[in-house]
Amino acid sequence: MKELRRGVTLIEILIATAILAAVVIPVATFIIGGMRRTEISKHSAIALALGANIMDSLLSASVPFGSIDPKGTSGDGGVSGGALPKTLPSVANKRPQATFKNTTGGPPAAKLEGILNDRKKNDTRVKVSEEGLEFEVFFFAGVYADDGTKPAIAKELTFCYVPNPYVPPDAVAANHKILGLPASPATKNPIDKLFPYTRVHEARINPPTAITDYFPGWPKPPAGYKPSPGQLKDDIKKAFQEFDTKSQDPVFFASFQDQRDFGRPNGGLIKLVLGLRWNPNTNINQGVGYSKNTRELWLVSFKGDLAQK
Amino acid sequence: MEPLRTRTAFSRRQRGGFAIFIVILVSIVLSVFAVILWSIESGSSHETELIIEKKQAEYLAKGAQQHALLKFRYxxxxxxDAVAYSIGKNPYYDFGRPLKAGGALDSLLNPGPMFFTGTKDPLTNPAAAAVPIINRSGDNIFAPPSGVSGFPSSGTAEDQMKYLLTFYEADIATDYPGGGKDDSIVVVTSEPHNDIAMGxxxxxxxxxxxxVESLAILGLTGGKLYxxxxxxxxxxxxxxxxxNNIHQISLVTxxxxxxxxxxxxxxxxxxxxxxAKFGAHDFPELEQSFEALSDYQNxxxxxxxxxxxxxxxxxRQK
Incomplete structure (x- = not known):
């Protein structure tokens, strides 16, 4: 006898479809969400790599210190700060972006601009990654310029150091000739108290007559400088003085060099602020505005003027 | 015909509901797969954000190197002198002159390559044989002047030998000299402030x-150049x-x-x-939880x- 073969009933199909729908729809949501997160992470990683490349180029010797125009007035690179997007009004009142300028013996500004800009547009900077993703680039810079002819430690970048004084070697006779102080070593004269840890013996046996005899390497005093012992003492004290900003008490043993002394009135250190902005769902070129999907990455660093002079 | 009806009934019970079983099995597999995928993507996006922060810190550290190099240049x-002192090396040592050729005076004129070695002060004890200023491994011998801020007043002699270096490193830093955004030169903060460089x-x-984390001399023992x-x-x-409630911000958006x-x-x-866990009726469930507020703030x-x-x-160039 033939065996009866039964198929699937309509009820089974309906129940199975309902179960499948109840499971697949959320699963599809999870999968789509996961793919979107992957895309966001991928864009972030690409942005980070691109930003790091740009910042490394800016810090390298291939971008001379003098080629960066912090105020963006130079249009040598084909763009000017006035045309590029500026900061928000609440951030330094719409500070313009920095640009590059041509310098003698340096690379062309147009070539340097290529570090930040692939599209050659002058109203925004756009870099395109190897994957074809677009990122808007923002570059701000500022120099720590010299404030005046004298070091102003609260207003400008200065270099602090402790000079290396020494005690004249006339110690066999225990006759400290600095400052015209008493000779006896037993009195523990103030020179010991001033410089107990920094005495270096130098082969000078002539009595010192100028401040530079005491402190090798110091700038030469003005012509005609012949201080009395008392004045010399005060001058040494003044030269060594740094004022504690809180107590206004003098801090001995510290001196400050001004950038102007190094031939850097325009400053030797520059702050670099680099930003990248992108939208994972679209490209800038398509003219789509930024939305809640917009992501940003910001890096800050500093560049010193290390070129030989 | 009893046996036929029995076999038919048995066959029908065997084959009924099999589609539902397969669908449930497939659903379980898909659910587990989706949860695994979700978990992996959650972890990778968090890692990307952490890497971004560390890259920001890395470029600040590189900026510090540039700041230091600028100072080294000038x-x-x-x-x-500062690094020499920190290890007790005499920066003025003159190889061309013999040691102690002139007796005690000469030991003062040219004390040798290492002068932070002994315990006797030659100025108060000129006959001291050692060429000495400070016992490097001992306690402080000389009392520092009182009332002088910035001068190390305690610690070992070795700590005090480093004070030139401490002063040299001090301004290669943000938040110097004042410690805050309003009285420092190099500052990095998203609070509004009068930035010396940016305006x-x-x-x-x-x-x-x-x-500066450290500035260490790398000369080998016995092989130092002078x-x-x-x-x-x-x-x-x-x-x-x-x-302190200062968030990361955009400058342009x-x-x-x-x-x-x-x-x-x-x-x-x-x-x-x-x-993922198995919930009611042993069905897989996806449990989502928000990060605790205290953990988030921390x-x-x-x-x-x-x-x-x-x-x-x-x-040494002078």
Whole structure:
């Protein structure tokens, strides 16, 4: 006898479809969400790599210190700060972006601009990654310029150091000739108290007559400088003085060099602020505005003027 | 015909409902797969944000290297003297003159390559045989002048030998000299401030800092040169997502994604975690939970730190 073969009933199909729908729809949501997160992470990683490349180029010797125009007035690179997007009004009142300028013996500004800009547009900077993703680039810079002819430690970048004084070697006779102080070593004269840890013996046996005899390497005093012992003492004290900003008490043993002394009135250190902005769902070129999907990455660093002079 | 009806009935019961069983099995597999995928993607996006913060700290540390190099370029002799003192090396040592040829006087005129070695002060004890100023491993011998700020008043002699170096390193840092945004030169903060470099009302994208971690001389024992040496500079950069309620911000995008309002905050939101488990009736479930507020605040206020190192040659040039 033939065996009866039964198929699937309509009820089974309906129940199975309902179960499948109840499971697949959320699963599809999870999968789509996961793919979107992957895309966001991928864009972030690409942005980070691109930003790091740009910042490394800016810090390298291939971008001379003098080629960066912090105020963006130079249009040598084909763009000017006035045309590029500026900061928000609440951030330094719409500070313009920095640009590059041509310098003698340096690379062309147009070539340097290529570090930040692939599209050659002058109203925004756009870099395109190897994957074809677009990122808007923002570059701000500022120099720590010299404030005046004298070091102003609260207003400008200065270099602090402790000079290396020494005690004249006339110690066999225990006759400290600095400052015209008493000779006896037993009195523990103030020179010991001033410089107990920094005495270096130098082969000078002539009595010192100028401040530079005491402190090798110091700038030469003005012509005609012949201080009395008392004045010399005060001058040494003044030269060594740094004022504690809180107590206004003098801090001995510290001196400050001004950038102007190094031939850097325009400053030797520059702050670099680099930003990248992108939208994972679209490209800038398509003219789509930024939305809640917009992501940003910001890096800050500093560049010193290390070129030989 | 009893056996036929029995077999038919049995066959029908065997084959009924098999489609439902298969669908349920497939659904379980898909659910587990989706949960695994979700969990992996959650982890990788968190890692990307952490890497970004560490990269921000890395570039601050590199900026510190540039700041230090600038100072090394203009004050090389002071740097050499400072590092020499820190290890008790006499920066003025003259190889061309014999030691102690002239007796006690000569030992003072040219005390030898190492002068932080003994315990006797030659100025108070000229007959002392050793050439000595400080016992490097001993306690402080000379009392520092009183009332002088910045001068080390305690610690071992070795600590005090480093005070030239301490002063040299002190201003290769953010937040110097004052310690705050209003009385320091190099500052990195997203609070509005008068930035010496960027102008009034400037805001950096985040709060960060850099400092010299260490400046160590690398000469080998017995093999030190006496007019130049190698130093290892280590600088540290730190960045915060949030510091004292100061968030990371955009400089060009406002809260409404325009260009006129308050800066948009870029701080990461609270994380969600998804875990799979078997729930009612042994069906797989996806349980989502938000990061605890205290954990979130703690994570945002944790500093991300990176180190940069550089090896440089330094010599006495005056």
């Amino acid at each position: 004050l090389p002799t002071e740097l050499y 009034a009302g400037w805001r950096d994208p985040f709060f960060g800092s850099y400092v 007019d130049k040496d190698s130093i290892l500079l280590t600088t540290r950069g730190q960045v915060y997502q949030v510091f 406002d809260e409404s994604f325009g260009a006129t309002g308050n800066p948009r905050q870029l701080t990461e939101g609270r994380r969600t975690t998804s875990t 994570r945002l206020s944790t500093a991300r730190t990176e180190i940069a190192t550089g090896l440089y040659s330094v010599s």
